[in-house]
Amino acid sequence: MRYDLVDLRLFLHTVAEGSITAGARRMHLSLPSASSRIRALEHHAGVPLLVRGRRGVRPTPAGAALTRHAREVLTHAARLEGAVAGYLRPETAPLIVLAGSSAMHRLVPQALVSFLCEHPDSDVVASERRSSQTVQMLVDGEADLGVVLDDEASGSGLDTEPLGDDSLVVIGQAGGVLAGRTAMTFREVAEHPLVGLQSDAPLQRSIESNLGPHAPVARYRTLVGTLGAVISLAAAGVGLAVVPRRALDQDGALDVCDLHESWSHRRLSLCRGSAARTSSPTAGALADHIRRAAHHR
Structure with a gap:
């Protein structure tokens, strides 16, 4: 049985996004073309490969x-293509x-400032993606570094190295409801008004995915586009927020306490893509x- 690499990439994007429409968009295919390719893939496999529902x-x-x-x-294919295309x-x-x-x-902008100043002939495109998307694009040879x-990089076959802690904490206005607190569960946090990132932001999606069906319904007073805006709103007393500790300045403008949840403990890794130019x-x-920025807090 022969498998087309385009079909395999489409299938992986579809599974990662939970939607054939989104998978088609990632592959720059029309929806009818993508649907036809996936049906053909299932036909050749002889078994259903996807469960289709109303939500994806x-x-x-x-x-x-x-x-x-x-x-x-695809990892091996990308390495093969990269070995030739790199020339x-x-x-x-x-x-x-x-x-x-x-x-x-903070981390990537800090790294870009020093890198671009030292390398005036080099250009960089930096984009925000969920960790699962980043890993897949690195495997597909569509990015150089991520x-x-x-935990998202394990089993990917990519070269990785640890960058340090990225655990989540709860922040609020100095002298406010967090005063004297050292830790809170999300259930306790959700008893107060919150501010957060827009629903399509990787961090917000990560938080929501970890809450589970029995989590309390939180009241978000506003959802904004950047972590900087979230931190400013929390400091002003608009609401509490859940953010990575490494995103904070040590200026005393906020009260900070640990988020007492198993999923709040996170670590970052630097991944290199499979394309030859990565070396x-x-x-x-x-x-x-990037490594120096991660260790310069």
Whole structure:
């Protein structure tokens, strides 16, 4: 049986996004074309690969097995293509860096300031993505470097290195409801008005995905686009917020306490993509700047 690499990439994007429409958009395909490709993939496999529902799709057991093996196939294919394409792709093409909300707030901008000043002939495109999307794009050779939650990178086959703690904490106006508190559960946090990121932000989606069906319904007074805005609103007393500790300045304008949940303990990793250019001196230099920014708090 032959598997087309485009079909495998489409299937992985569809599973990651939970939607054929979103998978088609990631592949720059029309929805009819993407649906036809997935039906053909199921026909050749001889078993259903996706369970289709009103809220999207999820893989069947056979689809989950295909997902695991397709990642390995595409990783090796990307390395094969990169080994040849690396000789043709100009070193001056922009490096592509992906990271989640936390790293894009301070870590990546700090690294870019020092890197771009030292390398005036190099360009960088930095984009915010969920960790799962970043890992997949690195595996597919669509990015050079990524900063991800370390549990998302396990089993991906990518070269990774730890960058440090990225645990979540609760913040609020200094002298407010957090005064004297050292830790709170999310259930306790949700008893107060909150401020947070917009629903499509990687950090907000991560928090929501960990709450579970029996979590209390929180009242968000506002959802904004950046962590900086969330922190400013919390400092002004608009509401409490759940943010990564590394996103905060040590200026005493906020009260901070630990978020007492198992999922609040997180660590970041730096991942290198499978494309050949990832091993270039320029990509290595950018990785060094990210590493230094991560350890300079």
